[in-house]
Amino acid sequence: xxxxxxxxxxxxxxxxxxxxxxxxxxxxxxxxxxxxxxxxxxxxxxxxxxxxxxxxxxxxxxxxxxxxxxxxxxxxxxxxxxxxxxxxxxxxxxxxxxxxxxxxxxxxxxxxxxxxxxxxxxxxxxxxxxxxxxxxxxxxxxxxxxxxxxxxxxxxxxxxxxxxxxxxxxxxxxxxxxxxxxxxxxxxxxxxxxxxxxxxxxxxxxxxxxxxxxxxxxxxxxxxxxxxxxxxxxxxxxxxxxxxxxxxxxxxxxxxxxxxxxxxxxxxxxxxxxxxxxxxxxxxxxxxxxxxxxxxxxxxxxxxxxxxxxxxxxxxxxxxxxxxxxxxxxxxxxxxxxxxxxxxxxxxxxxxxxxxxxxxxxxxxxxxxxxxxxxxxxxxxxxxxxxxxxxxxxxxxxxxxxxxxxxxxxxxxxxxxxxxxxxxxxxxxxxxxxxxxxxxxxxxxxxx
Amino acid sequence: xxxxxxxxxxxxxxxxxxxxxxxxxxxxxxxxxxxxxxxxxxxxxxxxxxxxxxxxxxxxxxxxxxxxxxxxxxxxxxxxxxxxxxxxxxxxxxxxxxxxxxxxxxxxxxxxxxxxxxxxxxxxxxxxxxxxxxxxxxxxxxxxxxxxxxxxxxxxxxxxxxxxxxxxxxxxxxxxxxxxxxxxxxxxxxxxxxxxxxxxxxxxxxxxxxxxxxxxxxxxxxxxxxxxxxxxxxxxxxxxxxxxxxxxxxxxxxxxxxxxxxxxxxxxxxxxxxxxxxxxxxxxxxxxxxxxxxxxxxxxxxxxxxxxxxxxxxxxxxxxxxxxxxxxxxxxxxxxxxxxxxxxxxxxxxxxxxxxxxxxxxxxxxxxxxxxxxxxxxxxxxxxxxxxxxxxxxxxxxxxxxxxxxxxxxxxxxxxxxxxxxxxxxxxxxxxxxxxxxxxxxxxxxxxxxxxxxxxxxxxxxxxxxxxxxxxxxxxxxxxxxxxxxxxxxxxxxxxxxxxxxxxxxxxxxx
Numbered sequence: 001x002x003x004x005x006x007x008x009x010x011x012x013x014x015x016x017x018x019x020x021x022x023x024x025x026x027x028x029x030x031x032x033x034x035x036x037x038x039x040x041x042x043x044x045x046x047x048x049x050x051x052x053x054x055x056x057x058x059x060x061x062x063x064x065x066x067x068x069x070x071x072x073x074x075x076x077x078x079x080x081x082x083x084x085x086x087x088x089x090x091x092x093x094x095x096x097x098x099x100x101x102x103x104x105x106x107x108x109x110x111x112x113x114x115x116x117x118x119x120x121x122x123x124x125x126x127x128x129x130x131x132x133x134x135x136x137x138x139x140x141x142x143x144x145x146x147x148x149x150x151x152x153x154x155x156x157x158x159x160x161x162x163x164x165x166x167x168x169x170x171x172x173x174x175x176x177x178x179x180x181x182x183x184x185x186x187x188x189x190x191x192x193x194x195x196x197x198x199x200x201x202x203x204x205x206x207x208x209x210x211x212x213x214x215x216x217x218x219x220x221x222x223x224x225x226x227x228x229x230x231x232x233x234x235x236x237x238x239x240x241x242x243x244x245x246x247x248x249x250x251x252x253x254x255x256x257x258x259x260x261x262x263x264x265x266x267x268x269x270x271x272x273x274x275x276x277x278x279x280x281x282x283x284x285x286x287x288x289x290x291x292x293x294x295x296x297x298x299x300x301x302x303x304x305x306x307x308x309x310x311x312x313x314x315x316x317x318x319x320x321x322x323x324x325x326x327x328x329x330x331x332x333x334x335x336x337x338x339x340x341x342x343x344x345x346x347x348x349x350x351x352x353x354x355x356x357x358x359x360x361x362x363x364x365x366x367x368x369x370x371x372x373x374x375x376x377x378x379x380x381x382x383x384x385x386x387x388x389x390x391x392x393x394x395x396x397x398x399x400x401x402x403x404x405x406x407x408x409x410x411x412x413x414x415x416x417x418x419x420x421x422x423x424x425x426x427x428x429x430x431x432x433x434x435x436x437x438x439x440x441x442x443x444x445x446x447x448x
Numbered sequence: 449x450x451x452x453x454x455x456x457x458x459x460x461x462x463x464x465x466x467x468x469x470x471x472x473x474x475x476x477x478x479x480x481x482x483x484x485x486x487x488x489x490x491x492x493x494x495x496x497x498x499x500x501x502x503x504x505x506x507x508x509x510x511x512x513x514x515x516x517x518x519x520x521x522x523x524x525x526x527x528x529x530x531x532x533x534x535x536x537x538x539x540x541x542x543x544x545x546x547x548x549x550x551x552x553x554x555x556x557x558x559x560x561x562x563x564x565x566x567x568x569x570x571x572x573x574x575x576x577x578x579x580x581x582x583x584x585x586x587x588x589x590x591x592x593x594x595x596x597x598x599x600x601x602x603x604x605x606x607x608x609x610x611x612x613x614x615x616x617x618x619x620x621x622x623x624x625x626x627x628x629x630x631x632x633x634x635x636x637x638x639x640x641x642x643x644x645x646x647x648x649x650x651x652x653x654x655x656x657x658x659x660x661x662x663x664x665x666x667x668x669x670x671x672x673x674x675x676x677x678x679x680x681x682x683x684x685x686x687x688x689x690x691x692x693x694x695x696x697x698x699x700x701x702x703x704x705x706x707x708x709x710x711x712x713x714x715x716x717x718x719x720x721x722x723x724x725x726x727x728x729x730x731x732x733x734x735x736x737x738x739x740x741x742x743x744x745x746x747x748x749x750x751x752x753x754x755x756x757x758x759x760x761x762x763x764x765x766x767x768x769x770x771x772x773x774x775x776x777x778x779x780x781x782x783x784x785x786x787x788x789x790x791x792x793x794x795x796x797x798x799x800x801x802x803x804x805x806x807x808x809x810x811x812x813x814x815x816x817x818x819x820x821x822x823x824x825x826x827x828x829x830x831x832x833x834x835x836x837x838x839x840x841x842x843x844x845x846x847x848x849x850x851x852x853x854x855x856x857x858x859x860x861x862x863x864x865x866x867x868x869x870x871x872x873x874x875x876x877x878x879x880x881x882x883x884x885x886x887x888x889x890x891x892x893x894x895x896x897x898x899x900x901x902x903x904x905x906x907x908x909x910x911x912x913x914x915x916x917x918x919x920x921x922x923x924x925x926x927x928x929x930x931x932x933x934x935x936x937x938x939x940x941x942x943x944x945x946x947x948x949x950x951x952x953x954x955x956x957x958x959x
Contacts (some may be wrong), residue, residue, distance in 0.1 A: 001814045003549055005899035006821050014828040014900060018844075023820045026827055026844050027718060029687035034723040040589050045811035048551050055805055058582075059560025061575025065568070072565045075792050082488060084516055086557075089742075092534030093527035096548050098876075099744035104931040105871055108530035109743040112523070115477050118948040122510045128947045132745070134601035137792035168789035172762070173608075175787065176615055176646040216503045246503045260792065270576050271566030271793025272601065273746030285945065291744070296941035299926070299934040302466075308941040314604070314640035315882075319649045324640035327602035327734065331742030338523055341477050342487035344513035350490040356500070357493035378501035399569040407567045414778050429490070 068402040069435035073426020110305035113293035124257040125250020126279035133276030136260030141173035147204035160184030161211035214382035223253025244352030265335030275329035289323030355381040359427040382426040391423040481512030541879035541891025544735035552802035566793035577773035592722030595758035606730025606749025607641040613760040625674035633883040658684040669701035679708035685848035695725025714847035717816030737803035748799035821896035832907035836914035853888025861921040863888035871928035
């Protein structure tokens with residue numbers, strides 16, 4: 001077995017040192033009746049060639065997004081990841097290191113976490129950010145719990161245009177707390193009013209921007225109403241590239257910002273691993289969940305970094321911790337940090353501008369397809385179209401032609417009414433003009 | 449640990465640059481900014497009418513501009529300040545730092561896995577769903593439990609999943625049980641998880657053999673207990689040898705037996721948790737099945753569930769349909785009792801690919817050998833060290849060896865000092881001060897991927913350190929002296945938190 005260094009001779013010598021006759025002497029605390037006596041019904045070990053062949057055969061049963069014309073977004077976006085990113089995250093010093101609990105020999109990880117936290121704070125327009133959560137949806141759930149701790153209030157107002165999976169992750173995380181969720185219905189045409197739901201028991205309002213239908217939303221007024229009522233505003237961002245083109249949530253008065261960070265540095269990976277970005281105001285830092293990296297000095301007075309404020313965390317506070325999170329998305333955060341370092345302000349602005357431009361191109365083309373209407377007056381790189389027939393069937397028809405037309409709104413909100421014909425369409429810098437032409441032609445035919 | 453004794457001045461000579469040969473000082477990205485520079489070439493689109501309404505960004509982002517060579521050099525230099533399994537033994541108890549096979553990395557990057565969108569039509573992702581189904585089949589076979597929830601993103605997320613199914617099952621049965629019993633030696637995530645589900649957490653004391661005190665457990669069991677959460681093998685590196693009695697007493701009280709499977713690597717392929725009376729157990733794919741720890745994540749925490757808990761498994765479910773595999777994404781039909789969705793999408797697919805590759809490589813015979821060699825290596829370290837260090841408990845251990853600080857009595861050297869001295873010897877320290885039930889604990893888990901020569905080198909170094917500590921403890925207080933940084937002032941970091949870089953005042957004014 002290529003991964004196991006011990007030889008039979010080693011094992012005998014080691015057993016002799018231990019004073020055991022056979023390996024099972026070391027398993028003597030396992031109740032005899034429970035020990036497996038027959039081999040399990042699983043295959044035996046295989047060589048690298050055989051395993052690679054078997055796994056490649058499984059991979060070949062999928063249609064990679066890059067092998068199709070893909071216009072799917074809705075919380076995960078196909079962006080170009082520079083080659084340098086994957087090179088860095090495959091360095092063994094990053095890939096095979098642990099959580100930096102021994103800072104003297106983990107400064108590499110700690111420094112990039114400090115840089116990551118800074119990038120996230122800058123991008124979101126907030127004061128501080130943590131060292132990542134599992135994904136945007138779990139970060140959103142943690143934001144709600146944090147708002148409840150800060151305000152000691154129970155009611156949580158959730159926009160109907162929050163990605164339904166994020167809404168559901170919040171519901172699952174709060175199911176066994178005394179939270180009162182006030183969840184709106186999806187409003188594909190916009191016009192949702194949240195202000196009237198805020199009362200003296202409201203802990204926070206959760207609103208997505210751009211929303212799950214792609215529409216941009218100025219939440220400044222909402223932030224003011226929240227603050228006047230003693231509630232917090234949580235802004236959710238599923239497409240973090242948008243922050244290169246639009247006003248940051250921090251500028252609009254958000255108290256907590258949670259984002260899916262996958263778009264920067266991370267591939268689609270069928271939904272994970274991704275990384276949750278979590279940013280807030282400095283005054284709330286001791287109520288934050290997750291790891292935080294901070295600057296300090298070493299015994300020689302040199303700048304260095306450590307994990308800090310860990311009295312919030314489970315390994316110190318146990319049942320009184322702000323969250324049970326331990327492992328986070330470290331390596332995905334590194335991918336984000338490297339990609340963002342390559343982009344810089346200039347690169348991110350250009351990337352965002354190109355995404356937006358290509359989305360306007362497709363929106364204009366789709367609006368010329370007979371029977372198809374673009375619903376959005378505003379959008380970044382994702383928008384919603386109303387088709388003359390149910391979107392789910394159209395998506396299937398086009399998928400057979402290797403065109404991923406978008407996400408039928410009914411897949412995200414199967415329980416909602418009036419969304420049957422709605423399709424959420426995303427465009428990134430990876431979308432070619434030719435793919436857009438093919439898409440529009442196929443759609444014209446499919447809705448005829 | 450936050451108290452750092454003042455360290456003696458460094459014995460290492462200083463240089464003009466502050467560099468020490470291969471150890472190169474590296475400023476922050478933000479300190480290397482040249483405004484307008486970028487490490488990507490992205491074309492500028494022609495002029496067009498934007499659709500951003502009134503929300504176009506006008507304020508500067510403030511992100512630094514660097515070229516690709518600068519970025520590569522920056523992160524390469526940072527990487528060289530990290531210890532890693534690739535570089536040496538990483539004996540962190542309860543963390544399972546084993547070799548990460550590179551085939552797993554290669555396979556995870558196949559476009560058929562890495563470049564598929566979670567919301568693609570299911571007809572285009574049949575291979576991905578088959579992979580999830582196959583992984584679940586392996587995990588079912590290895591645990592003996594009939595259902596697997598793949599959604600959880602890490603161990604603690606898996607704990608939430610498992611305990612939520614317990615809470616849902618009791619509620620469905622009309623039972624109001626609000627107490628959860630957790631051993632004192634448990635990982636902090638266990639009580640934190642139970643509390644997040646609204647449970648009242650009570651500690652079960654350990655007996656003098658480092659195991660659950662069964663009499664104390666029985667005294668605490670009652671009609672209001674929802675579950676016990678027990679790690680097995682436990683965090684002292686010991687198998688709970690009275691586990692059958694524990695399970696029987698728990699079930700007799702109408703409670704469920706949650707097992708923290710963080711240490712499954714010690715028994716995988718040797719014993720099935722279901723045969724021990726366990727009802728639900730999460731597994732850390734980043735421990736037992738060797739997906740890389742990546743400096744703190746990502747992990748993956750699938751949960752094995754007994755039949756009584758399976759109906760409450762989180763969304764989505766992978767099921768067999770008429771046209772192949774299908775995804776159930778809403779709590780309707782057969783999934784109507786699900787606890788719901790735990791994260792945005794289906795689970796940590798990238799980790800599933802790596803874990804299944806690992807399983808196929810090892811097979812049933814290799815996985816059994818993994819457990820045996822992990823336990824053999826830990827016992828070998830225990831045997832080599834017990835003359836100079838003080839084992840916390842007599843007898844054998846499972847996959848990790850636990851020592852207390854009695855061997856340092858009277859030396860003035862603390863567990864922390866001893867651990868820091870390991871750094872100068874070129875090793876990552878063991879886990880220290882955990883589990884909490886042992887004074888000055890040092891928990892060492894070598895894993896099965898260390899050779900005998902590596903273990904001997906580590907043991908020889910620790911024996912030497914122990915002898916030195918006993919003869920002259922003084923140098924230990926200032927260790928480490930040769931690492932990229934010496935001891936860091938954690939008190940200062942916590943008292944006046946600096947959690948991000950900020951532009952200095954003059955530069956800000958210039959913007």
